[in-house]
Amino acid sequence: MERSDIIQLSKDLVYEKGSLIPLLQRVQQTEGYISEESIREIARLLKISENHIYGVASFYSQFRFQKPGKNKLKVCLGTACHVQGGQLLAQEVEKQLGLHSGETTPDGNIEYEEVMCLGCCAQAAVVEINGLIYSKMTSEKLIKKINELTSHSEISASLPVSEEELPQIVEESA
Amino acid sequence: MKPIRITIDGRMVEVEKGMTILDAARRYGVYIPTLCDYAHLTPHGSCRLCIVEVEGSPKTPTSCTTPVEDGMIVRTQTPRLRSLRSELLRLFLSEHPVSCLVCPEQDHCDECMITLRKSGVTTGCRSCPKDGRCELQELVLRIGLDNIPTYPVHYRNLPIEKGDPFFDRDYNLCVLCGRCVRICEETHFSGTLTYLARGNKTIIGTAYGRSHLEVGCSFCGACVEVCPTGALVEKYSKWDGKPDGEALVTCPICSINCTMRLETKKGEVINSLPAELPGKGQLCVYGRFGIPELVNHPYRLRVPQMKEGLSWRNLEWDEASQVIAEKLFNCPADGFGCLISASSCNEDLYIAQKFARVVMRTHQICTPVVDTYGGGMAGVMRLLKQSVSIDALDTVRSIFCIGLDARYAQSVVELNLVNARKRGAALVTLHPKEHSLSLYADQWLQPKEGEEAQLIYDLIRAIHNKPIPVRKGMSKENVKQLQGTAQFIQRAPLAILIGPYALTSPNNINLIPAIEELSKELNALIIPLPAEGNLIGSIMMGTYPDILPGGVIISDEEQRTRLVNRWSVPMPIHEGDCSFWKKPGKLQVLMMIGENPPANVSETTYVIMQNIYPPRQSKVDFLLPSAAFSETNSSWINYAGVMHLSHAAVRPPGKALASWEILCRIARLMGARGFDFTTPEEIQTEIARIMGGFWEKGTVDRFNMATTMSYKTRKPNPEGEQDYLGYPLSHWAEGLQSLNI
Ligand code: SF4
Ligand code: SF4
Numbered sequence A: 001m002e003r004s005d006i007i008q009l010s011k012d013l014v015y016e017k018g019s020l021i022p023l024l025q026r027v028q029q030t031e032g033y034i035s036e037e038s039i040r041e042i043a044r045l046l047k048i049s050e051n052h053i054y055g056v057a058s059f060y061s062q063f064r065f066q067k068p069g070k071n072k073l074k075v076c077l078g079t080a081c082h083v084q085g086g087q088l089l090a091q092e093v094e095k096q097l098g099l100h101s102g103e104t105t106p107d108g109n110i111e112y113e114e115v116m117c118l119g120c121c122a123q124a125a126v127v128e129i130n131g132l133i134y135s136k137m138t139s140e141k142l143i144k145k146i147n148e149l150t151s152h153s154e155i156s157a158s159l160p161v162s163e164e165e166l167p168q169i170v171e172e173s174a
Numbered sequence B: 001m002k003p004i005r006i007t008i009d010g011r012m013v014e015v016e017k018g019m020t021i022l023d024a025a026r027r028y029g030v031y032i033p034t035l036c037d038y039a040h041l042t043p044h045g046s047c048r049l050c051i052v053e054v055e056g057s058p059k060t061p062t063s064c065t066t067p068v069e070d071g072m073i074v075r076t077q078t079p080r081l082r083s084l085r086s087e088l089l090r091l092f093l094s095e096h097p098v099s100c101l102v103c104p105e106q107d108h109c110d111e112c113m114i115t116l117r118k119s120g121v122t123t124g125c126r127s128c129p130k131d132g133r134c135e136l137q138e139l140v141l142r143i144g145l146d147n148i149p150t151y152p153v154h155y156r157n158l159p160i161e162k163g164d165p166f167f168d169r170d171y172n173l174c175v176l177c178g179r180c181v182r183i184c185e186e187t188h189f190s191g192t193l194t195y196l197a198r199g200n201k202t203i204i205g206t207a208y209g210r211s212h213l214e215v216g217c218s219f220c221g222a223c224v225e226v227c228p229t230g231a232l233v234e235k236y237s238k239w240d241g242k243p244d245g246e247a248l249v250t251c252p253i254c255s256i257n258c259t260m261r262l263e264t265k266k267g268e269v270i271n272s273l274p275a276e277l278p279g280k281g282q283l284c285v286y287g288r289f290g291i292p293e294l295v296n297h298p299y300r301l302r303v304p305q306m307k308e309g310l311s312w313r314n315l316e317w318d319e320a321s322q323v324i325a326e327k328l329f330n331c332p333a334d335g336f337g338c339l340i341s342a343s344s345c346n347e348d349l350y351i352a353q354k355f356a357r358v359v360m361r362t363h364q365i366c367t368p369v370v371d372t373y374g375g376g377m378a379g380v381m382r383l384l385k386q387s388v389s390i391d392a393l394d395t396v397r398s399i400f401c402i403g404l405d406a407r408y409a410q411s412v413v414e415l416n417l418v419n420a421r422k423r424g425a426a427l428v429t430l431h432p433k434e435h436s437l438s439l440y441a442d443q444w445l446q447p448k449e450g451e452e453a454q455l456i457y458d459l460i461r462a463i464h465n466k467p468i469p470v471r472k473g474m475s476k477e478n479v480k481q482l483q484g485t486a487q488f489i490q491r492a493p494l495a496i497l498i499g500p501y502a503l504t505s506p507n508n509i510n511l512i513p514a515i516e517e518l519s520k521e522l523n524a525l526i527i528p529l530p531a532e533g534n535l536i537g538s539i540m541m542g543t544y545p546d547i548l549p550g551g552v553i554i555s556d557e558e559q560r561t562r563l564v565n566r567w568s569v570p571m572p573i574h575e576g577d578c579s580f581w582k583k584p585g586k587l588q589v590l591m592m593i594g595e596n597p598p599a600n601v602s603e604t605t606y607v608i609m610q611n612i613y614p615p616r617q618s619k620v621d622f623l624l625p626s627a628a629f630s631e632t633n634s635s636w637i638n639y640a641g642v643m644h645l646s647h648a649a650v651r652p653p654g655k656a657l658a659s660w661e662i663l664c665r666i667a668r669l670m671g672a673r674g675f676d677f678t679t680p681e682e683i684q685t686e687i688a689r690i691m692g693g694f695w696e697k698g699t700v701d702r703f704n705m706a707t708t709m710s711y712k713t714r715k716p717n718p719e720g721e722q723d724y725l726g727y728p729l730s731h732w733a734e735g736l737q738s739l740n741i
């Protein structure tokens, strides 16, 4: 975000340390993530070092430092999914895409996140792709899904799912 | 106020309100183990090793963060506390390598180090650079561990960060005490280190894992000094272990003359640290990391050498002094010239000018700074005559920095600036380029290069509420900013800091008078910070053609007569001329002390060079190895006229001698009287007598100090990078080459 945008966003804030978190939240809301450029401009405005801003932001899991990807892939590592091999799925993602939680592929196609319980423990292990829940996942099934994502670069018309909306469960046949 | 009484371990003691339990315990010599606590840092309360029992409270509060209360009954050593602390240590050690604690051969390590074989083999391992100096190790010894880790070991497996100059970072050894983060944050505007992430992923680092060079670290080394473990260590002395000696030495690299604590081992300087602990004491990157390389460089001169044909012949001192004495004996007064570095100590400066005047009967002695400052030299001298110490920043309400970039050189002033800012003082900076203060000052005035003086006159107009002419390239915003700045700097008292950039600016001949006018207008305190290590010293010792010891101008009849009587030699009355060394061919003998000969020196001039390093050009006929600042006792006068005494940390290498000693030997051979000095202290006594006993006082009496110099007005010619003994510093301390200067 450019300087003028940040000034616009911080209109009603005082330029002091205490305004850092509200400002970060607004930047994230508008841009979807906190870019290096935004941090630099916030540093200039609030007269705080970029390193401190990054340090504060990295403490809260709500802040992201990478542009959101086109497709969102989540692997559940909650208790039930863990028992059903969620960790193996996470490893598979790393193997296939080289991604760790919070990262996005360089082409901006897939954004990956590890989450704690998606609320469908009975269907464990669970993976969520663009708001759709895929149940009883195995590494093989996951590879298939990842291939679809990388070849078509879109798996379904990915309407943003609001939080109140119940996830739609897709039963995957083996 | 009613005193507060508390009981620590059964002993009733009196303490003051506002102290913590830890402060109280320390005052009365009661040991409480601590890890995250550090001298001048705000308490953090994160390691929890300092827990104590307070009667009536079921919890065990951390003593470093708990204030004392009247009637408190505190216990610091109980079985419960011991077991809790031991448990905490076990948790620390589950994340920290422990080989230094568990090696079965630990006790025999030293004996086992030497084994008899055909050739000598040294065994014995050093698992960690801090082995033997590590605070965690010490805590384990003091508190005791029942059994070493009972927890699964979590090794972070992070790569060791070696990419930046001067210090390595191995965050596998980090105990997250946060001392480095706090010292960096509390002493710099632009904090480098921060906590990243959280939970068991927390680690120390920079934004986006950038290198320290990239994020603008000053390389002040404070974080390295405060780190209790081997996570942060100096590259130079990484595996040197414990030092076996130390000395307080004055830093000769700039006019601030910080006191350094030089650590030595086996007769070599291995590390330099500020005299006081970080948070109060500070060094800049040159003083903190440049010194060992500068003084231990393998190219240091060790023996006198004479050019014979194309090669050099090594000589003993007796022969060397003899040859030079003969050479000089046959040299007429106006055929001799001497140039001495303004980064020399008072003793060398004094003896050099005495040698020129008494032995050679000439005033042709000078320092090359007359070139650095050009026509502005007189202005610089006027500023130096009225300068005050940076400690003044602790009381002023506004600060105006002109041409001061405190990123690398002179970064120590940033500590004062940060503290002043915390107190609420206004900070304004004037610099044409982006610099360490531009982001954090209340106002950054950014004139075009060469237009600084004009801007200051505009500022004076703004102070008088006079209209400011809107010049080409100036916007309404600029005018508004000037008016805003005028408001800031009118908060009295004001201190004006003048950095090397302004002092050597091509326009200094106009800029300095502008600064003087502004300071008169606002009754400001003046703090000029020249780059040379002993600039006032060179003036007060009289190493200029028209300045005599005491800093007095040569045309001062009374002072000159006094000196003539004291030295009992006639003294030529004519005023000297600073440009004698600029006229090639005029000199028969040129003596360079701590400098490289000028490039255009004539083939017919016999060049004698005293330095700690070899010459840059080939036109040198005689090389005399001198002692470095860390190898002799000496005295220095800083930018504020404050005297600093320095102590020898080690002996000079090879046959090197202090420069004054070399000159005294030659003078004696030439039959001169008044050169029988055997110690620097004897020279100090003589200087003190001439200068009316300034030695006893902290601040030198600058009442008679000259403020003019007979030098044709020239453009200043500062070298881009800080010079020391005729070379850019990074020539010898190579890590400095990577700094973005
Ligand atoms: S060297 Fe100084 S500026 Fe750099 S990280 Fe350490 S404390 Fe901060
Ligand atoms: S690097 Fe050293 S000073 Fe910094 S948190 Fe780790 S152990 Fe403490």
Ligand code: FES
Binding pocket: A076, A077, A078, A079, A080, A081, A082, A116, A117, A118, A119, A120, A121, A124, A125, A126
């Ligand atoms: S643990 Fe995975 S959905 Fe609950």
Ligand code: FES
Binding pocket: B033, B034, B035, B036, B037, B044, B045, B046, B047, B048, B049, B050, B051, B062, B063, B064, B065
């Ligand atoms: S010293 Fe008190 S908590 Fe670390």
